[in-house]
Amino acid sequence: MDVTSTWTDERVELLKKLWASGKSASQIAAQIGGVTRNAVIGKVHRLGLSGRGKVKSASTSRPRRAKTEAAPAQPRAQRPIKVAPISMVADAEPTDVVLPSINEVAIPPSERVALVDLRESMCRWPIGDPMTSDFGFCGGGAVAGLPYCAHHCQIAYQPVADRRRERRAS
DNA sequence: CCCTGATTCGC
DNA sequence: GCGAATCAGG
Numbered sequence: 001m002d003v004t005s006t007w008t009d010e011r012v013e014l015l016k017k018l019w020a021s022g023k024s025a026s027q028i029a030a031q032i033g034g035v036t037r038n039a040v041i042g043k044v045h046r047l048g049l050s051g052r053g054k055v056k057s058a059s060t061s062r063p064r065r066a067k068t069e070a071a072p073a074q075p076r077a078q079r080p081i082k083v084a085p086i087s088m089v090a091d092a093e094p095t096d097v098v099l100p101s102i103n104e105v106a107i108p109p110s111e112r113v114a115l116v117d118l119r120e121s122m123c124r125w126p127i128g129d130p131m132t133s134d135f136g137f138c139g140g141g142a143v144a145g146l147p148y149c150a151h152h153c154q155i156a157y158q159p160v161a162d163r164r165r166e167r168r169a170s
Numbered sequence: 171c172c173c174t175g176a177t178t179c180g181c
Numbered sequence: 182g183c184g185a186a187t188c189a190g191g
Contacts, residue, residue, distance in 0.1 A: 007183080024174065039184050041175065046182070050176070 007043055010124075013147070019044055112136025123149035 007015075011032055018028040025044070026037040035043075044050055112127055113136055123138035124147045140149035 026173080036184075037175090038186080041177095042184055043182090045176075 010147070012043070012047070015040060015043060016047070016049065019049065111139065113139030123147070123151075125149070 014032060015028060018031065019025075019040075023031075024037075025040045029035050029037040029040040032040070112134075113122060115137065118124060118137055118139065121142050123140040123142045125138035125140075126135070127137065128135040138149055138151075140151065142149050
């Protein structure tokens with residue numbers, strides 16, 4: 001089950017959306033989950049939408065570095081963090097409760113909608129495990145331009161709750 | 171010091 | 182194709 005280890009359409013969609021929204025790679029990675037900012041950036045490059053024309057460092061010459069693999073460099077740990085936000089349906093995050101109305105309360109099975117019954121204007125918020133029979137979607141009225149309903153949008157597109165800090169975008 | 175994106179390279 | 186490592190700049 002590599003649902004959380006592969007770039008699916010939905011993930012790429014979200015990636016594109018967030019990237020186009022001006023979000024930083026780290027933030028996108030943090031939201032999508034399971035991927036580091038490097039993965040996000042790498043995917044972005046592969047998709048061909050690298051410099052969206054918003055990055056200031058455009059004239060930074062990068063004369064590739066000589067990858068001289070010979071010396072036994074000490075193993076360094078940068079970001080071993082890897083979390084799957086898919087589980088945040090039942091658990092927000094170890095951060096802190098900022099939104100008062102996003103307290104997930106487990107959508108009743110009768111509310112869930114099967115993939116075949118999903119419409120374009122319906123919330124495509126996944127509930128349960130994709131490989132389990134109880135898997136379904138929210139099915140609520142999706143916000144225009146977004147794949148989720150207003151309720152799940154708050155969860156999916158979490159605000160700048162604990163994100164490091166408002167970085168300068170100079 | 172922190173983070174940003176960009177590129178290269180190994181798997 | 183994917184992601185870590187690395188670089189270079191702000």
